[in-house]
Amino acid sequence: MPVSRPELSDSRVIAHVDMDCFYVQVEQRKQQSLRGQPTAVVQYNSWQGGGLIAVSYEARKFGVKRSMRGDEAKKVCPEIHLVQVPVARGKADLNSYRNAGSEVVTILSRRGRCERASIDEVYLDLTIAAEAMLVDNPPECLETISEEVVKSHVLGLEEDGSNAREKVGHWLTRSDASRRDKLLACGAFIVAELRLQVLEETEFTCSAGIAHNKMLAKLASGMNKPAQQTVVPFSSICKLLGMLPIKKMKQLGGKLGTSLQIDLGVKTVGDLLQFSEEKLQEYYGVNTGSWLWNTARGISGEEVKERLLPNSHGSGKTFPGPRALKTVPSVEKWLSELCEELSERLQFDLEQNKRIAHTLTLHAHAYKSNDIDSFKKFPSKSCPLRYGTSKIKEDALILFQAGLREYLGLYNFKISGNQNSGWGITGLSVSASKIIAIPSGTRSIMNYFHNQQETCPQVKLSSEKLIQDAPLLSPSENCIENGGHMTLQSIEPWISCSEEDEETKHSLPLDRQLDKEMCKEKLPDKETSICSSPDAEVYRGWEKDQTESNGDYLTEKIRDSLESEEGKRKLNKEKGMSTISRYFQSQNSGDLLKVEHASTSKLSESPSLSDHQSEPPQENSPARGESSVDARLCSHIKLKRPAWSYDIDEIDQDVLNELPKQIQEEVQAWLRPQKRPHTVKRDSGIARYFLPAKNK
DNA sequence: ACGGCTCTTACG
DNA sequence: TCGTAAGAG
Structure with missing residues (x-):
């Protein structure tokens, strides 16, 4: 749902740049003979010639549309060239487009804050650059203006006939213009340059909108395509929105837009002006109501975020109708x-961008026949993400099984969980999120762990969560290995190592526990992470040697848990506890819990655990005031292997009492599961538009 | 029982 | 927090 943001400045210079039929351009660059030809990119799908996902402007003239099938396109445009999306592993492979998108982003990010909005779109905040230009090199002083910028469209200028360029040129260089208009004019120059650079360096054309906020820039970028740009002066906003069909506004293309039409009789954005903010809030809630009110006035304070890379990676496939997957093994295969x-893609991201994803999520679409709640949705499930292809596979399958069990219900799962009776999977996807840049430098790594400990010493686990998520925790938990060195050289080997290597030797070298359970607030962001010295540091692969059994162990447990509710509860406790135990271990409470120590591996040959009391200064040791905690944490991070299971009765109350209060509370809460906090249903509001139309 | 396949954001 | 839903392209 859209949310209103206060407008911070009303003279920002914001651009939205949109690649023209991007996939087609990528294919045309690859195969130059396609240039200028009616062309479309089709997704592999033998049914009716595949689905079009991008259509060249030449083909559009023939009436070819996205979301046509290949066969239809041929009908209206027999000359059309249909290019197939690359296929890998039996599914569409969009990597070539992603990479091409990155090329473009790299160029477009040169002049100001840049937000990658999708594979082929970015927002730019050019305020600073435009202000600087206005000071140093104002358009009114320019002697010549480039072809590209004089081709701009300026809303509100009547561009009738042949003198359009003259008018635009005049508007751009007017010395008596308002400051806002001058800033936009500067923006137009900058964007024209950027677009030219994109063309020269990538061969791709794009279109752009230049305005005072993202909403208007986005609107404008679509107004003159392809390969053109459009400016939205302040004075043109009213007219622009007054005419605009409500559905054309970003965020109003779906149910909300429909609801506005039906419930309020609104046809254009301008029609919204009649309604008070309160009225709109009454209908759509405070946030959306305010957003609508502001939107009608062309107000949008949404900022351009600095983001050049995606926040998540996903891979999915649908299995429509008869191709639905009906057995666990077939699901496993596709998974x-x-x-x-x-x-x-995760490995690539790691190598290229030094980023690590922390959460793995599985989504599925399923149907089941002959059941009361056959409309139930397949629940999505997530767990900590462990690097390594086979670990991801393993965990994804576990997530799937957990989801399936929940979807089918205990009974049905037991009966038919494994054979094809009554259920089918029509869509599967796995995705990786919570992608965080690896802080570089020993100090920042130390800081990283330290901060996490400082800011979130409490293990954030509610009993509710434990029960819910228990079977979903990673079967084998990695421990943290921080050798104190991190260099490119040291990181490369395990990045590029082979599958076997990877599996036997390298697990993900990051603290999933620490960041996930101890301290989400203080994850290193641009401010806190120190990008200082490229000095020697290592993220060693966290050894693993307790893995093999764990996957099976978990599977067993799930199976066991099916036998009785009691079994289920027990399992949950164990899983939750193992999570807590990991924390305790890193807190150096070795005797608190009885753990099954796995055999040591070569990585843990260094200083022994007992050193932890004394300062174990490592090379490049933190050696700052707080080093004691750091060092201790590190030594544990380095040496301790978290237990997979332990005996709950072995918890020593005395030791427990020594723990920080918050931890104690968490443990107590776990020992005596508390009732859920009663969540109050939000004040009814009128959530009408969320309901299917017929229910209204 | 779908156009496929991604991706982001907001909410509870 | 996780899981869901909406929305965009």
Whole structure:
């Protein structure tokens, strides 16, 4: 749902740049003979010639549309060239487009804050650059203006006939213009340059909108395509929105827009002006109501975020109708393909961008026949993400099984969980999210762990969560290995190592526990992470040697848990506790819990655990005031292997009492599961538009 | 029982 | 927090 943001400045210079039929351009660059030809990119789908996902402007003239099938397109445009999307592992492979998108983003980010909005779109905040230009090199002083910028469209200028360029040129260089208009004019110059650079360096054309906010820039970029740009002066806003069909506004293309039409009789954005903010809030809630009110006036304070890379990676496939997957093994097979692609992209992201994803999520669409609640949705499930293709596969399958069990219900799962009776999977996807840049430098790594400990010493686990998520925790938990060195050289090997290597030797070298359970607030962001010295540091692969059994162990447990509710509860407790135990271990409460120590591996040969009391200064040791905690944490991070299971009765109350209060509370809460906090249903509001139309 | 396949954001 | 839903392209 859209949310209103206060407008911080009304003279920002914001651009939206949109690649023209991007996939087609990528294919045309690859195969130059397609240039200028009516062309479309089709997605592999033998049914009716595949679905079009991008259509060249030449083909559009013939009436070819996206969301036509290949066969239809041929009918209206027999000359059309249909190019197939690359296929890998039995599914569409969009990597070439992603990479091309990155090329463009790199160029477009040169002049100001840049937000990658999708594979082929970015927002730019050019305020600073435009202000600077206005000071140093104002358009009114320019002697010549480039072809590209004089081709701009300026809303509100009547561009009738041949003198359009003259008028635009005049508007751009007017010395008596308002400051806002001058800033936009500067923006137009900058964007024209950027677009030219994109063309020269990538061969791609794009269109752009230049305005005072994202909403208007986006609107404008679509007004003159392809390969053109459009400016929205302040004075043109009213007219622009007054005419605009409500559905054309971003965020109003779906149910909300429909609801506005039906419930309020609104046809254009301008029609919204009649309604008071309160009225709109009454209908659509405070946030959306305010957003609508502001939107009608062309007000949008949404900022351009600095983001050049995606926040998540996903890989999915649909299995429509008769192709639905009906057995667990077939699901496993496809899951495996999807996980391979995902893993590959994660490795790539790691190498290229030094980022690590922390959460793995599985989504599925399913149907089941002959059941009361056959409309139930397949629940999505997530767990900590462990690097390594086969680990991802393993975990994804576990997530799937957990989801399936929940979807089918205990009874049906037991009866038919494994055979094809009554259920089918029509869509599967795995995705990786919570992608965080690896802080570089020993100090920042130390800081990283330290901060996490400082800011969130409490293990954030509610009993509710435990029960819910228990079976979903990672079967094998990694421990943290921080050798104190991190260099490119040291990171490369395990990045590029082979599958076997990866599986036997390298797990993800990051603290999933620490960041996930101890301290989400203080994850290193641009401010806190120190990008200082490229000095020697290592993220060693966290060894693993307790893995093999764990996957099976978990599977067993799930199976066991099916036998009785009691079994289920027990399992949950164990899983939750193992999570807590990991924390305790890193807190150096070795005797608190009885753990099954796995054999040591070569990585843990260094200083022994007992050193932890004394300062174990490592090379490049933190050696700052707070080093004691750091060092201790690190030594544990380095040496301790979290237990997979332990005996709950072994918890020593005395030791427990020594723990920080918050931890104690968490443990107590776990020992005596508390009732859920009663969540109050939000004041009814009128959530009408969320309901299917017929229910209204 | 779908156009496929991604991706982001907001909410409870 | 996780899981869901809407929305965009």
